[in-house]
Amino acid sequence: MASLFKPLLICILIIFSSHSSTAQTCSSYTFSNSKIFNSCTNLPHLGASLYYNHTASTNTISIAFKAPQKSTGWIAWGLNPNGTAMVGSQAIVAFMHSNGSMVAYPTQLDSYTPSMAPATLSFPVSDVSGEYVKGDMIIYATIGLVGGSSKFNQVWQEGSSVVNDVPSAHSTTGENIKSLGTVSFQ
Ligand SMILES: *[C@@H]1O[C@H](CO)[C@@H](O)[C@H](O)[C@H]1NC(C)=O
Ligand SMILES: *[C@@H]1O[C@H](CO)[C@@H](O)[C@H](O)[C@H]1NC(C)=O
Ligand SMILES: *[C@@H]1O[C@H](CO)[C@@H](O)[C@H](O)[C@H]1NC(C)=O
DSSP states (O other): OHHHHHHHHHHHHHHHHHHHHHSOOGGGOOOTTOOOOSEEEEOSSTTOEEEEEEETTTTEEEEEEEEEOOTTOEEEEEEETTOSSSTTEEEEEEEEOTTSOEEEEEEEEOSSSOOOOOOOOSSOEEEEEEEEETTEEEEEEEEEOGGGOOEEEEEEEEESOEETTEEOOOOSSGGGGTOEEEEEOO
16 A cells, blocks of 8 residues: 555655745745845735834834846835725825836826825835845835834735826736735834
8 A cells, every 4th residue: 555655745745845935935935135034924915025124122123125027117115004904094105216226216106097106104104115026026125114003904915007107007907906904023
């Protein structure tokens, strides 16, 4: 019997190892700038992941938001202090500017057709930058968690095009309408 089970076990092991190599866990990722984050989570949609350090004494969070993207697309991540979906979200968007540099800045998602213009958010934001590495776009930022809460509604998104250095509307089907949830900064 043992000799019958052995090939089966090897098959299962091969399936498992090939599966885990495509569905890479967030903790195995090395940031090109050697930044290290204490916590990370694979978000359930769009292949995205969120990395963070929570500094309780100052109630600030240093984040990296990473998602697969083409150089012509954009990514965004945000917290919604007063709602569960897109509208009202305090976001950070990143894309490749037509001058060839990655740009990242805070923006208010104040309607379903936001301007995507740079804006001041309802919480402090600093150290914002964007990076494009091997098919992934990454947003870095430090944010102040106002109100003393560490649990928030979060949204994240990606879109395939940027026109005149303004991110165009994302798809309104499939994973692009499921990419929201809660985050609890430990
Ligand atoms: C996160 O905190 C660790 C120490 O706990 C530190 O080594 C690391 O540089 C911090 N990362 C960022 C991005 O601040
Ligand atoms: C959320 O609600 C609080 C309390 O009503 C308000 O002070 C704050 O400005 C709101 N934030 C946003 C981003 O709308
Ligand atoms: C590209 O444009 C952005 C946004 O205006 C600017 O911050 C950045 O410095 C520019 N980069 C180059 C290489 O000109």
